[in-house]
Amino acid sequence: MLSKKTKYGIKALVHLAKKEDRVPVQISSISKAENISQKFLESILLTLKKNGILGSKKGKGGGYYLLKDPKEIPMTSIMRLLEGPIAMVPCVSLNFYEKCDDCPDENACAVHNIMIKVRDNTLEIFRNTSLADLSHP
Amino acid sequence: MLSKKTKYGIKALVHLAKKEDRVPVQISSISKAENISQKFLESILLTLKKNGILGSKKGKGGGYYLLKDPKEIPMTSIMRLLEGPIAMVPCVSLNFYEKCDDCPDENACAVHNIMIKVRDNTLEIFRNTSLADLSHP
DNA sequence: CCATTAACCTATAGACTTAGTAGGGTAAAT
DNA sequence: ATTTACCCTACTAAGTCTATAGGTTAATGG
Known part of the structure; x- marks a missing residue:
């Protein structure tokens, strides 16, 4: 949320x-x-x-x-600044990575693998959306 | 998160x-x-x-x-059951919709519109992933 | 029928986060 | 000098998360 x-x-x-x-x-x-x-x-x-x-x-x-042209302000920056990590789990976060206590092997973790997919997808949207895009829909 | x-x-x-x-x-x-x-x-x-x-x-x-074949259990069900809404904002949630207090017009709201995109994308992943998919990666 | 096993249920509590509120201090225009 | 608006610190009420504690019910085995 x-x-x-x-x-x-x-x-x-x-x-x-x-x-x-x-x-x-x-x-x-x-x-x-x-x-x-x-x-x-x-x-x-x-x-x-x-x-x-x-x-x-x-x-x-x-x-x-x-300070900048709205075109030069991507959603990724805004989200990371205000909300923090974009990923749903710290162990798949690019900018806020943290290891899970309970997980012995990330690559074998089912949660890890699907959440990478979700992260990549969400990231793609946020990377391709600038403040300018938000402002004239 | x-x-x-x-x-x-x-x-x-x-x-x-x-x-x-x-x-x-x-x-x-x-x-x-x-x-x-x-x-x-x-x-x-x-x-x-x-x-x-x-x-x-x-x-x-x-x-x-x-109770069911893992193929018949989609991630959407699991997520909604345990986590609640898949959307990042209640006003774009399909199953847990709530109007925003501050927003006079949803269609004109920039946050609303981008979060619909994110929701649709995430939903697509969860709909196409079953418990069976998680279990043999 | 009785002991054991394991799921079921209710209540509660500590830690943390969220969404503010209160109240003032500081800098810069006119 | 005075207004205007940014800047900062601290606090708090409410809610959520992550468990923990302790007792109840039902199934099985001997």
Whole structure:
């Protein structure tokens, strides 16, 4: 299940991508338009900023804006940043790998093998979908 | 992320599917072979029994056994039973649908639309994978 | 018929995560 | 100087996950 954090984060990014110019948008503005708790959204936008997706400007007329072209922001980055691993099991995760305690041999594990398939499939979708694709469906 | 409940459940089912005959296998036996806490496994097998996947026999020589041919048990059933929805968001779930509080129009929602893609892809894999496929890789 | 075996059932608890809330501090425009 | 809005820390209520404990019921063997 996708966390609300990720869901809200994506919605906010799409909101920003839909603006043609790069004029800063205020948190309160996004929060109202997308029905997201302002304080919660604040923390989400902050992590997006710290990870190089968003820029911000303080003071009057300030707000958040995209640092890159929406075409250059793939879903994989957004998901890994907000949600964490894309794989359903840590032992098949590319970026967040962890060995299973109970599994003596990964290659012989039925769960492992099918979850690799699922991961590859999901990854393919996320790799081929950018923020730009999300913004004009 | 896949819960341990689901993971253990799949492992136990594969374990049973690998036995050629339908002789009952005891919880303790599966628990040892698969490195699963016995009591936890007990509750998992019980829900599999209540939902028509497994049969059981009490007393000496008792245990759990598959009720159907492994070919006839698709991953979709196992996943929905143990893990719940296959979709990443309730608003794109076929069997566990729920409307989002924050979303005025599902069809206009970017998250909704990409998650439908992911769901369809994952579903295709799970539909075309049976317990038999898991058991001889 | 009685002892043994193993499934069945209920309750509970510790650890962890989620989805926020509260409340202020800091920097930059005007 | 004052407004505006970003930035940060801490906390918490609720829920889920992963079990554990302990007793009950039913089948089998002698």
